[in-house]
Amino acid sequence: MHSNSLSSRELAWLRLSLTPRLGRKTMHRLHQVFGSIEAIVADTTPARLARAGLSPKLAAAIPAAQEERLLAAARRLARGGVRLISYWDADFPPLLAAIPDPPALLYVRGHWPPEPGLAVVGSRRAGAQSRQLTREIARDLAARGVCIISGLARGIDTAAHQGALDADGATLAVLGCGIDQIYPPENRVLFEKIAEVGTLVSEYAPGTPPFAGNFPGRNRIVSGLARGVLVAEAAAGSGSLITAEFALEQGREVFALPGSAHDSSCSGSNALLKQGAHLITEARDILEILWSNLPQAPRTPAAQTPETLSAEDLRVLAPLDATALHIDEIVRRSGLTPMEVSAILLHLELQGSVRQLPGMHYQRVRSG
Template identity: 40%
Template sequence: MADTEQRVRERATWLALSLIPEVGPSTFYRLVQGLGSAEAVLEASTETLTQVPGISLQIAQAIASFPWRDTLHRELRVIETRGLGLMRFGDEGYPELLAVIHSPPPILYLRGTMRPEDRMAVAIVGSRTASPYGSAVAEQISAELAQRGVTIVSGLARGIDASAHRGALRAGGRTIAVLGCGLGVTYPPEHAELADQIASQGALISEFPIFTPPKPSHFPRRNRIISGLARGVVVVEAGLESGALITANDALEQGRDVFAVPGQVTSRLSRGCHQLIKAGAKLTEGWEDIWEDIEPQVATSAQIGLDLTLVRSPLEPEETLIVDTLEAGPMQIDDLIERMQLPAGQIASLLLSLMLKGMIEELPGKSFAKRLRPPRNRV
């Protein structure tokens, strides 16, 4: 019972810290790394917070003055009332592909269900003002991939996104919509029925508090999650200023494949895709062009029980020493500090780094253990 209560409290404090508007993912991890836990951050004084590298006085004051207990209570009540789910980074079920991107969302809100097979996902994105050609291509590629067990990820936007979701639904497959607003807001409003269908055949997810409205600054953050959930990103119709190109750039930075569907040379909606093709994206005429690249990953995942083959950062010498120390079994943080003869703050920082890299896991009672099946490196 005590272990369960501890886990519930830790998840609640992570949620509370993520509710503070001034605390984005990078700031979140910097604070937790610096002070050891989300609860310590929430209880810290302004002076203590400013001692964390990169934390300005303005951010420290915002955190110290934030009424997090009342705000957390309201958020949890709405989550329960609406039957939503929460995923904390490091929890079982948190999307493993997403977990290895830079500054993954500390908290994800969930409507619907995430399943192990969603590890085999492809994102399809493009223009909000899609042509009939673009919409038809996106829906057809989506349906063909979904029929082969690929989960389709997109952003619930007008145009190509909506066509991608509908293609997967039509084929009876799974699809995930990543929102640039909270799950309590339907945007665009005409996609309310589509959102319901996605929730019944997949999931809607967001890193934003439930009633957060859509804002321009939210969509680049949403785009990194779209690409982070997928093994590859397919761009169907995109102007040179399209947000779909941001998603493609995120995919490249995350080490994911990028595919682009060519279009009419006279159409402005073709320029972004043609630019991607010139830069090295795979020219894509149909689902086969995508499938031949991801099919080996499907086979590899099946052979290893859907374990992932991801690029991981090399370990620092002190990190390697901690992992080696934990070979003997779980240890509490105080015992690690004594064994390693390093400052408590540095140990806390190293432990968080190792959790982000998937090498260790936190157990109840501030104990840490080496993961029995650490992620493999891509060779």
């Protein structure tokens, strides 16, 4: 359990993190010169900080960090159970520490998962077949004790996290924004579920919006935390291929799902296969390469009983039975808004009460 306030050490790191234009490279340089975060903040006169090569303007900005903003961020993080882990702390993940450009600071919410881990990345606009296969592979790996690592984005990332949760397994989401920001907004339920039973990680200061420039940096952490990277569906020049490049630089295994040669959304992942990535069609293919000795340990969560469902949940479930319904028909029959129905369906999926089928159709899962 995390205390309801940050330690003095965490507050010191938070002050640096909130300083405008002070990034991870400067944090590394400050620590190299002064030896510890305590020594860095012991005397924050600009002349002393300039010994680490900081410009006078940047050196002056550290002690001038707005106290009100610092304390507000600290309260927000403490309420969410967020802890700060620096590169120099004993519990910083060793795999990530060994990459060429490691983060100086991580914001972590949830339970830090055990090894081993597999990163799963792919298109935000992936087809239903790719999403379904990704979910199945992630579920099967998570059932064997593999932590599924992804970026909480739409499409493949979402399918990967959902697959891990289907198996009641470990999953970790690396964010391209502050850990107090939910992006994309439609993944709010998934975000909260991962915060509850998995792990959320960010290297960006609280309040940082999901700027496009953050995501390549996020991707190096996704691959850096994993033993291997699975590219499920990716077009040429996509962010998923950037993650694959990081993986190769970091000495990780790269896997890819094959796609149609006529489908441009699969051109990047098919190119990876031509370049020597492992061709994958099921979880066993990955296990044989990375974790051939993992024990068989399937875990299947029970579906929620009606007694544990809200009135809105039941309004969505009521029209669902053996016959799958399109989401628009569920909206019509339930009388709820499309946004409400989408959020409830995701919640019910994570709880094992419904399953999503291709074409945005949903079917009820009967327990027993």
